[in-house]
Each structure stands twice: as C-alpha cells, then as structure tokens.
Amino acid sequence: MSDATITDLYEVTMALSFLREGMEQPATFSCFVRELPPERGFLVAAGAETVLDYLAGFHVSREDVEVFAEVLQRPSADLAPLLDLRFTGEARLVPEGRVVLANEPLLEITAPLPVAQLVETFVLNQLSHQTALATKCTRCVIAARGHPVVDFSLRRTHGTAVAHQVARLGAMAGFAGTSNVAAAHAEDLPAVGTMAHSYIEAFEDEETAFTAFALCHPGPVTFLVDTYDTASGVAAAARVLAALGRGDGSAIRLDSGDLARLSRRARAMLDNAGLPQVRIIASGGLDEYGVHDLTSSGAPIDAFAVGTRVGVSADAPYLDSAYKLVSYDGRPVMKLSAAKATSPGSKQIFRRPGCLDVIGLADEPAPADSTPLLETMMRGGERSTPRGRLEDAHQRLTEDLAELPATARRIRSPQPVRAMVSHRLSVLTDRVRRRTEREMLAPFRMHA
Amino acid sequence: MSDATITDLYEVTMALSFLREGMEQPATFSCFVRELPPERGFLVAAGAETVLDYLAGFHVSREDVEVFAEVLQRPSADLAPLLDLRFTGEARLVPEGRVVLANEPLLEITAPLPVAQLVETFVLNQLSHQTALATKCTRCVIAARGHPVVDFSLRRTHGTAVAHQVARLGAMAGFAGTSNVAAAHAEDLPAVGTMAHSYIEAFEDEETAFTAFALCHPGPVTFLVDTYDTASGVAAAARVLAALGRGDGSAIRLDSGDLARLSRRARAMLDNAGLPQVRIIASGGLDEYGVHDLTSSGAPIDAFAVGTRVGVSADAPYLDSAYKLVSYDGRPVMKLSAAKATSPGSKQIFRRPGCLDVIGLADEPAPADSTPLLETMMRGGERSTPRGRLEDAHQRLTEDLAELPATARRIRSPQPVRAMVSHRLSVLTDRVRRRTEREMLAPFRMHA
Numbered sequence: 001m002s003d004a005t006i007t008d009l010y011e012v013t014m015a016l017s018f019l020r021e022g023m024e025q026p027a028t029f030s031c032f033v034r035e036l037p038p039e040r041g042f043l044v045a046a047g048a049e050t051v052l053d054y055l056a057g058f059h060v061s062r063e064d065v066e067v068f069a070e071v072l073q074r075p076s077a078d079l080a081p082l083l084d085l086r087f088t089g090e091a092r093l094v095p096e097g098r099v100v101l102a103n104e105p106l107l108e109i110t111a112p113l114p115v116a117q118l119v120e121t122f123v124l125n126q127l128s129h130q131t132a133l134a135t136k137c138t139r140c141v142i143a144a145r146g147h148p149v150v151d152f153s154l155r156r157t158h159g160t161a162v163a164h165q166v167a168r169l170g171a172m173a174g175f176a177g178t179s180n181v182a183a184a185h186a187e188d189l190p191a192v193g194t195m196a197h198s199y200i201e202a203f204e205d206e207e208t209a210f211t212a213f214a215l216c217h218p219g220p221v222t223f224l225v226d227t228y229d230t231a232s233g234v235a236a237a238a239r240v241l242a243a244l245g246r247g248d249g250s251a252i253r254l255d256s257g258d259l260a261r262l263s264r265r266a267r268a269m270l271d272n273a274g275l276p277q278v279r280i281i282a283s284g285g286l287d288e289y290g291v292h293d294l295t296s297s298g299a300p301i302d303a304f305a306v307g308t309r310v311g312v313s314a315d316a317p318y319l320d321s322a323y324k325l326v327s328y329d330g331r332p333v334m335k336l337s338a339a340k341a342t343s344p345g346s347k348q349i350f351r352r353p354g355c356l357d358v359i360g361l362a363d364e365p366a367p368a369d370s371t372p373l374l375e376t377m378m379r380g381g382e383r384s385t386p387r388g389r390l391e392d393a394h395q396r397l398t399e400d401l402a403e404l405p406a407t408a409r410r411i412r413s414p415q416p417v418r419a420m421v422s423h424r425l426s427v428l429t430d431r432v433r434r435r436t437e438r439e440m441l442a443p444f445r446m447h448a
Numbered sequence: 449m450s451d452a453t454i455t456d457l458y459e460v461t462m463a464l465s466f467l468r469e470g471m472e473q474p475a476t477f478s479c480f481v482r483e484l485p486p487e488r489g490f491l492v493a494a495g496a497e498t499v500l501d502y503l504a505g506f507h508v509s510r511e512d513v514e515v516f517a518e519v520l521q522r523p524s525a526d527l528a529p530l531l532d533l534r535f536t537g538e539a540r541l542v543p544e545g546r547v548v549l550a551n552e553p554l555l556e557i558t559a560p561l562p563v564a565q566l567v568e569t570f571v572l573n574q575l576s577h578q579t580a581l582a583t584k585c586t587r588c589v590i591a592a593r594g595h596p597v598v599d600f601s602l603r604r605t606h607g608t609a610v611a612h613q614v615a616r617l618g619a620m621a622g623f624a625g626t627s628n629v630a631a632a633h634a635e636d637l638p639a640v641g642t643m644a645h646s647y648i649e650a651f652e653d654e655e656t657a658f659t660a661f662a663l664c665h666p667g668p669v670t671f672l673v674d675t676y677d678t679a680s681g682v683a684a685a686a687r688v689l690a691a692l693g694r695g696d697g698s699a700i701r702l703d704s705g706d707l708a709r710l711s712r713r714a715r716a717m718l719d720n721a722g723l724p725q726v727r728i729i730a731s732g733g734l735d736e737y738g739v740h741d742l743t744s745s746g747a748p749i750d751a752f753a754v755g756t757r758v759g760v761s762a763d764a765p766y767l768d769s770a771y772k773l774v775s776y777d778g779r780p781v782m783k784l785s786a787a788k789a790t791s792p793g794s795k796q797i798f799r800r801p802g803c804l805d806v807i808g809l810a811d812e813p814a815p816a817d818s819t820p821l822l823e824t825m826m827r828g829g830e831r832s833t834p835r836g837r838l839e840d841a842h843q844r845l846t847e848d849l850a851e852l853p854a855t856a857r858r859i860r861s862p863q864p865v866r867a868m869v870s871h872r873l874s875v876l877t878d879r880v881r882r883r884t885e886r887e888m889l890a891p892f893r894m895h896a
Contacts, residue, residue: 001630006608008600008627009641017664023650071632071639113650120644124603125611133606152456155572156766158581158606159613160454163573179456182449184519191519193457196568198773201781202471202561205887216465228784228884312765318604318756325646333649336676436676439653 003054004064004085007121012068012082015114019081025329026089027113028346029120030105031127032324037316041414042355042404044138044397045094045106046169047130048377049388051123055109056383058087058119085115091378092362094349096134097172097393098373099400101357101419104349106131106321108362108374113328120323128321133166136287136313137173138397140306143292143411148176148303150192152283153311154183166311172393176303187390192305194222194253194281206233210240220249222281225266226256234266238273251279251302259284260299267300281305287314292411332432343425344432349373350422355404360422367422451502452512452533455569460516460530463562467529473777474537475561476794477568478553479575480772485764489862490803490852492586492845493542493554494617495578496825497836499571503557504831506535506567533563539826540810542797544582545620545841546821547848549805549867552797554579554769556810556822561776568771576769581614584735584761585621586845588754591740591859596624596751598640600731601759602631614759620841624751635838640753642670642701642729654681658688668697670729673714674704682714686721699727699750707732708747715748729753735762740859780880791873792880797821798870803852808870815870 018024033043060082069076089111094100106127109116140149151170157163160182167183177190184191195213203209210223223240225233234252241247252270254262259282270278282294283305291304308314324342325333332344346362350370358367366372377385407415421429466472481491508530517524537559542548554575557564588597599618605611608630615631625638632639643661651657658671671688673681682700689695700718702710707730718726730742731753739752756762772790773781780792794810798818806815814820825833855863869877 001633005630005633006602006611007629008602009629009632009639010627010643010647012629013641013661013665014643014647017647017661018650020664021660027646027650029646067629067633071629117644117646120646121603122608125605125608128604129606154454154456155569155771156576156769157573158577158610158760158765160570160573161609162606163454165607179458181455181457181460181515181519182453184457185449185453185515191457193461195458195462196565197783198475198477198565198568198771199458199462199465201773201783202466202475202776212469213461213465216468217461308766312606312760314765317606317760317762317765321604323603323646325649328650335645335649 001063001067002059002061003122004058004060004118005067007118009071011118011120012072015082015118016079018114018117024112024114026110027116027325028108028110028327029116029323030326030347031107031124032103032105032322033131034102034320034322036102036416037319039315039412039414040135041408041410041416042099042101042135043131043319044134044173045098045100045131046096046134046172047127048093048096048107050126050130051093051107052091052377052383054122054126055087055091055119055378056381058115060085085118086381087111087115087119088381089116090376092374092376094373095375095393095396096388097396097400099355099397099404100349100373101355101417104357104359104419105347105374108346110346124321124323128319129162130165130169132313132316132319134169134172136310136316137166137170137175138401139288139411140291140304140310141174142401142409143288143295144304145295147295147301149174149291150303150305151175151178151180151310152305152307154180156308157311163311168390172390172397174394174398195224197224197227200224200227206236207240210237211244214240214244214246220251221246222251222253224255225252226254230254230257230262231265231269234269238270238275238278241275241278242273247275247278251281253281253283253305255284259301260294260297263299263301279303283307285309288411332428334429334432334436336433336436343421343429345425345428347374347425349419353403355400355408355417357419358422359419359425361424361428364422364424449511449515450507450509451570452506452508452566453515455566457519459566459568460520463530463566464527466562466565472560472562474558475564475773476556476558476775477564477771478774478795479555479572480551480553480770481579482550482768482770484550484864485767487763487860487862488583489856489858489864490583491548491579491767492582492621493546493548493579494544494582494620495574496541496544496555498574498578499541499555500539500825500831502570502574503535503539503567503826504829506563508533533566534829535559535563535567536829537564538824540822540824542821543823543841543844544836545844547803547845547852548797548821549803549865552805552807552867553795553822556794558794572769572771576767577610578613578617580761580764580767581610582617582620584758584764585614585618585623586849587736587859588739588752588758589622590849590857591736591743592752593743595743595749597622597739598751598753599623599626599628599758600753600755602628604756605759611759616838620838620845622842622846643672645672645675648672648675654684655688658685659692662688662692662694668699669694670699670701672701672703674702678702678705678710679713679717682717686718686723689723689726690721695723695726699729701729701731701753703732707749708742708745711747711749727751731755733757736859780876782877782880782884784881784884791869791877793873793876795822795873797867801851803848803865805865805867806870807867807873809872809876812870812872
C-alpha cells in the first residue's frame with residue numbers, strides 16, 4: 001500500500017471517470033491561498049521538497065488498486081485502469097523560503113488529467129500546513145529582534161511527523177535550535193534543552209538538583225528556576241553556577257508568571273551575584289505575540305523558547321488554500337461560485353522590488369525589473385533541479401523579508417501586500433468568465 | 449533509530465542525570481489538562497491505544513544512543529547508561545471515548561524515574577492532540593442532531609498521519625464515514641466522497657460531467673452543484689438523476705454560499721423534479737458552529753461534511769496539558785509555581801452519575817455509586833488488557849454524553865463540569881504544600 005492511497009476517495013472516482021472518458025490530455029492545476037488569515041501580512045512558502053518527493057515516487061501499485069476496490073466495494077477489475085499510473089508531468093513551484101502573497105500560486109502541476117487530479121489531496125495537505133507553520137515561525141523570529149528563538153513544540157504538535165517539519169521550518173525561519181532529538185539529528189540542527197519541573201521535584205531541593213545536573217553535563221547548562229518560587233530558584237541557580245564556576249555560556253529559564261518583571265529581577269540577582277554572563281531564557285505559552293511584547297518592553301531576556309502555540313500555528317492553524325484546475329487540453333477554465341471564483345490559465349508570479357508582485361500568465365513577458373518566482377522543478381516526472389538546501393531557503397527568506405514593507409512584517413495588525421494582476425490575465429479572466437457564463441447558464445435558463 | 453529519539457532533548461539529559469545519581473526508584477507521572485479551552489464543556493479521552501503501543505515498544509537501542517551522543521556532542525560512552533532501557537512499569541489510562549474534565553488524569557505512569565521521564569514527550573503529544581481532536585469531532589456529532597457527519601479533513605490536517613487519527617477519532621465520535629482512503633481501509637470505516645469542482649470544469653458542461661460520473665459509478669452518486677451557479681447545478685443534477693433513474697440514495701452537495709437558503713431552494717427544486725428521495729449534503733468550512741446554525745435553522749440538509757476546521761480543531765488546536773511528577777520513591781511531590789501548581793500523589797477519578805466526578809487518591813475507597821475511570825492497561829511493561837475496540841469507545845462516549853449535563857454539551861458558551869477533589873487529596877495537597885514551602889523556601893531566606 002503506497003502513498004497513493006493517502007487520498008480523498010473522490011480523487012479516485014474522478015480519475016476513474018476521466019480514464020473511462022478518455023480524458024487524459026494535459027491539465028494544469030494551480031495551488032494557492034485565497035486570503036491570508038487574520039494577523040498575517042505575508043506567507044512563507046514551504047512544503048516544496050515534500051511534494052517533489054511524493055510526486056517523484058507516485059505510483060499506483062496493484063495493492064493500491066485492491067485498496068481502492070475494497071473501499072469502493074467494487075471488483076478490482078473495475079479499478080484496473082488506475083494500475084501503474086505514475087506522475088509523468090511537470091511541476092513548477094515557489095522555492096521554500098520565498099515570501100508569497102494571497103492568490104499567488106505556490107505550485108502549478110501540468111500532467112495528464114487523471115494523475116494531476118489524484119495527487120491533489122497530498123499536495124494540498126503538505127503545502128498548506130507547512131506554509132502556515134513556516135509563516136508562524138518566521139513571525140517569531142521577527143518578533144525576537146535578533147534574540148535567538150528555539151523550538152520546543154514537539155510535545156504539543158498534531159503528531160510527531162509534523163513536529164519534525166516544525167523543527168526544519170523553524171530552522172529555515174532562523175531558529176537557533178530545536179528540542180526535538182530525531183529532527184535535530186535528521187536535519188543537522190542544534191539540539192537544545194534545559195530541564196523539567198519534574199527533574200527538580202525528584203530531588204530534595206533545587207540546589208541539589210542543579211548541582212547534580214551540572215555534574216552530569218559538562219559545558220553550559222540551563223537551570224529551570226520557577227518550580228517553587230522564581231526568586232528562590234534564581235538564587236539557588238546563582239549559588240550553584242558560582243560555586244562550580246559554570247557561569248560562562250550558562251542560563252536560567254523562566255517558564256511562568258510575569259516574564260518581563262521576573263526577568264528584570266532575575267537579571268539584577270544574577271548581576272549582583274557576579275554572574276552578568278549568565279543568560280535568561282523565557283518560555284511558557286510564547287508565540288510571536290508574547291515575544292513581541294517582551295522585546296518591546298525591553299525585558300532583559302536573551303533567548304526565547306516557543307512551543308505549543310507555534311507548533312500548531314494556534315491563531316491560524318490552517319490556510320484557505322485551493323488546488324484548482326486552470327487549464328485542460330489547452331483550454332483555460334475557471335470556477336464561478338460566489339466568493340470562490342478562480343482565475344484561469346497557467347500563471348507566473350513576477351516579483352518586483354519591494355515585493356510588488358504581479359500575477360500574470362506563465363507565457364507573458366516578464367515586467368521590467370521582475371523575477372519569476374515559480375521555478376520548474378520537475379519535468380517528465382523527474383526532478384529537474386537539485387534538492388533544495390535549508391540554508392538557501394533561509395537566505396531567500398531573509399532577502400524577501402528585507403524587501404517586504406515594514407507594515408506587512410508587523411506582528412499585530414499587519415497590512416498584507418496585495419499582488420497585482422497583469423493586464424493579460426485580466427483580459428483572459430474576463431473572456432473565460434463570459435464564455436463560461438454563456439455555456440453554463442444557457443441550459444439552465446432553457447430548462448428552469 | 450527508534451521512537452525513543454522522538455523526544456525533547458531534556459528528557460535525555462535528565463534521565464542521564466537520574467541514572468548517574470542512582471535515582472531509579474519508582475516515579476509516578478500524571479498527565480492531565482489544566483483548563484479546558486474556551487467553548488469546551490468537556491473533553492473526550494483519546495490516544496490511549498497509541499500510547500500503549502509506544503510504551504510496549506519502548507527500547508533505547510545502540511543506534512539511539514549514538515543519536516543522543518551526536519546531538520549532545522558527547523562521546524557515546526557517556527550515554528551508555530541509557531542503552532537498553534525499556535518501559536517496564538505500570539500504565540493506568542482512561543479508556544478512549546470516556547468524557548473527561550479539567551484536572552482529571554488521562555494517564556498515570558509508574559516506572560523507574562529515568563524511563564518514566566524519557567517517555568514524557570511522546571505520551572504528552574499523543575494524548576493532547578488526539579483528545580483535542582476527538583472532542584472537536586464529538587461536538588460536530590452533537591451539533592448535527594442525528595444527521596450523518598463525515599470527515600473530509602485530509603487535505604488540511606497537519607500532515608497525513610494525524611489525518612488518519614482524525615478519521616479514526618471521528619468514527620469513535622459517531623461520524624458516518626471518511627474521505628480518507630488509507631484510513632478507511634486500515635480502520636475498516638466507510639469511505640465516502642463526491643466530486644471536485646475541477647471534475648465539472650474538465651467537461652464541456654455540468655450535465656455532461658454528471659452523466660459521465662454516473663455512468664462510471666453504479667449505485668448512489670453525489671453531484672457537486674455549485675461550480676458555476678447553484679440553481680443551474682441543481683437543475684442539471686436533477687435532470688441527470690431523473691433521466692438515468694438514479695435518484696435513490698443519491699445526493700447533491702452544496703459547498704459555498706448561504707447554505708441554509710440554498711438548501712431550501714435546492715430541496716424545492718428536487719421535490720418539484722419528482723426527486724424527494726435525493727438528499728442534500730452541505731460542506732465548505734463547516735465545524736460544530738456552522739452545523740449547529742444550520743440544524744437550528746431547520747435547513748433541509750441531510751448530512752454534513754466537515755474538514756479543515758475539524759481536522760485542526762481550529763478554535764482550540766491545543767490543550768493546556770501537563771505531564772507532572774506526583775510521586776517519587778513513595779514521596780508525594782508537587783510544583784508550586786504561580787498559576788501552575790500541581791497536586792501530589794497517584795490519583796483516581798471516581799465518576800458518579802451525571803459526570804459528577806471526584807478526583808481522589810488512587811488508594812482511597814471509592815465513593816458510593818462511583819466508577820473508577822483510570823484502568824490499569826499495562827503491568828511490568830506489558831499490555832494487561834486487550835486492545836481497545838473503536839465500537840466500545842463509541843459506546844462509552846455515547847453513555848457518558850447522555851450523563852453529561854445539557855449545559856456542558858452546548859455548542860456555544862457551554863458550562864464546563866468541574867470535578868471535585870476528595871477530602872483525602874485536599875489534605876495531602878495541603879500537607880505536601882506546607883512541607884515543600886518549608887523545605888524549598890528556607891534556604892532562599894537564608895541566602896537571599
């Protein structure tokens with residue numbers, strides 16, 4: 001049973017019908033986000049690598065056909081036309097790390113209609129949630145204003161597979177490390193960690209706990225100081241760090257209470273104890289909003305650990321994304337439904353300085369000073385570009401953020417940048433709309 | 449590399465320190481949700497089966513030790529004490545499908561301290577997100593008031609692994625099916641599906657598309673009618689169903705616009721076309737709130753497909769869950785941090801009729817008329833109860849919901865039921881708090 005069964009049932013029934021009708025001409029599907037969620041001024045493209053791996057490996061096996069037959073309660077022979085379907089088409093994607101805006105295609109796929117349809121569910125799933133999470137992580141880095149941010153989300157993400165993605169996307173956004181051991185190992189990221197309240201509680205007192213930890217772990221250590229009373233915890237941490245001469249590179253972690261107030265008090269206590277080099281790490285329900293408030297207040301916090309709210313993108317856990325047919329057999333098509341109309345034809349995003357983007361047709365000349373964002377990464381079902389490197393994605397993101405208007409980067413009430421639509425795309429949209437209305441509504445007027 | 453590496457780094461560093469200190473006495477950790485999210489009157493326990501599988505298979509392999517050494521940048525020999533650790537303890541869990549309340553333990557684990565600590569991250573992850581999702585699904589079933597609800601979430605969940613869990617938990621909640629082929633196959637659930645707008649657009653017109661679909665798929669079919677104009681779509685669907693004599697069991701799907709208004713119009717059109725048996729399915733951004741509004745309005749909608757918002761539990765994508773040490777080496781322990789204090793000792797939930805629960809100590813006598821909810825499912829590291837069946841979980845959920853006050857089941861502004869705390873647990877909490885304050889704060893007062 002392959003990944004081809006990780007699909008909505010309707011992809012299978014539609015593909016079967018297309019095959020029965022001989023509708024195997026090339027179709028182009030476009031995947032984009034209709035509207036940004038509230039409190040988002042931009043999105044960060046992510047998921048391209050996962051999608052390319054999936055497309056390259058897509059193959060409907062005999063076992064998959066049996067699964068389809070079973071769930072449809074039909075004889076396997078009926079599903080035989082699906083056997084050995086592979087993705088043999090072209091895929092154009094926005095590279096990971098690029099800033100993207102509403103209505104800009106993250107991906108366009110051109111392939112024989114049945115296969116282009118079959119891959120919808122997986123493609124949409126990966127691009128949507130990875131883009132949502134990459135955007136959330138990026139906003140945390142912006143809010144931290146140069147202070148390190150680390151990923152502590154593994155315990156609260158929707159399963160462990162996505163936690164791995166969060167660790168990777170956090171690194172793309174500029175996180176300094178992750179607590180996730182498996183992800184740190186697989187993605188070659190710094191692994192970071194401190195200690196839990198349970199660790200402290202298992203010992204007779206905090207000082208004994210801190211000392212035991214420091215003796216077990218050479219080098220810098222981070223002591224969690226709020227298990228019983230933060231001030232007493234800071235004092236105990238300072239005593240142990242001073243006694244063992246372990247202040248350099250070490251830190252304390254504040255995980256509850258008024259972090260701004262507690263960090264000032266802790267800073268003063270550490271400085272008074274002759275430990276100005278000991279850093280303060282804040283955690284506990286933080287995401288970009290909490291980090292922003294703390295950095296804005298000038299709280300003496302050196303680093304931020306973000307978890308729960310970031311790992312589920314709590315304030316915007318999904319995107320209003322779509323995977324829409326824009327062209328079939330050379331004919332541009334569109335959907336007219338109220339509030340969900342799509343625009344026809346294969347597209348390109350032309351980025352001009354300042355992220356003043358123009359969404360145009362794939363085959364129209366690029367506007368002056370523009371860079372096309374969609375890159376052909378797969379041809380004839382085979383990867384045509386090297387696997388993207390995380391450091392390159394980070395570099396792209398850094399460059400794009402620098403171009404983005406400050407109002408779009410704001411943490412609260414950002415002003416989304418809107419892409420313009422090219423003249424040619426507008427003309428095509430009007431033409432296809434008129435044709436579609438004429439063709440589709442005429443029979444209704446006759447019969448109704 | 450085993451699942452043991454899917455962990456926060458600090459579990460590893462803490463476990464290593466515990467081993468170094470010879471702290472391998474039995475520890476009891478309790479996993480619970482501190483506060484219910486807004487708009488939740490109860491939770492539905494889920495994730496027990498995943499956790500039991502994980503614990504039964506937990507084993508730190510040589511390869512895992514190498515991974516730990518690599519991410520900690522220490523010699524493998526330093527990590528050797530972790531090698532071959534297995535979970536050899538006891539696990540008590542609330543069976544899946546039970547209604548649970550704030551502060552009620554979903555799980556208690558008793559095992560040698562290092563291992564009980566190492567399993568934290570995975571256990572917390574699974575119990576938290578599965579319980580959040582099971583609760584969201586259950587609220588959809590309540591809102592639907594007897595109408596079938598089906599799961600269309602695969603395209604927008606945080607990855608495909610959790611989509612499988614949503615399909616399973618939806619079935620536990622009472623969903624009638626899922627669009628997720630792999631999950632339907634693996635969990636033996638009805639697979640359901642309709643067609644996409646792209647299907648319609650690939651044909652010359654709606655009538656041709658509907659006809660092709662019906663000819664390809666014998667039996668009941670569901671036509672998506674809002675690609676261009678809903679009224680024209682309904683008319684086309686009615687013509688095709690009537691012409692082919694395929695009305696029985698078939699349906700139309702409304703996916704956009706004012707679903708209450710459109711469903712009334714569609715119902716009238718279908719009835720006038722002599723197709724009173726054709727059902728109306730609604731979808732498009734629905735979760736319990738949208739379903740509730742539609743059922744409350746008396747809209748003639750026969751079934752609801754829920755997706756995006758349910759698959760990510762959009763309004764409450766995480767739970768304020770905790771995995772806390774409550775006892776070590778026979779000594780009850782607690783955390784005192786402001787607003788995050790925990791209560792000590794191994795516990796039991798005693799359920800009395802009406803979900804009037806009492807959280808007490810595991811070894812205290814059960815109150816009259818009460819049933820204990822935590823069941824020992826693993827002893828000596830081995831499963832001591834048969835694998836839970838989904839139909840039994842559904843049965844438990846149905847029974848518990850019937851006991852729950854109507855105000856807790858409300859979709860909007862529900863009134864959460866609060867569990868009471870037994871006299872013995874209160875006394876123990878006070879005693880441990882006094883002891884902890886005395887022991888922990890004394891050295892601070894001396895030194896500060």
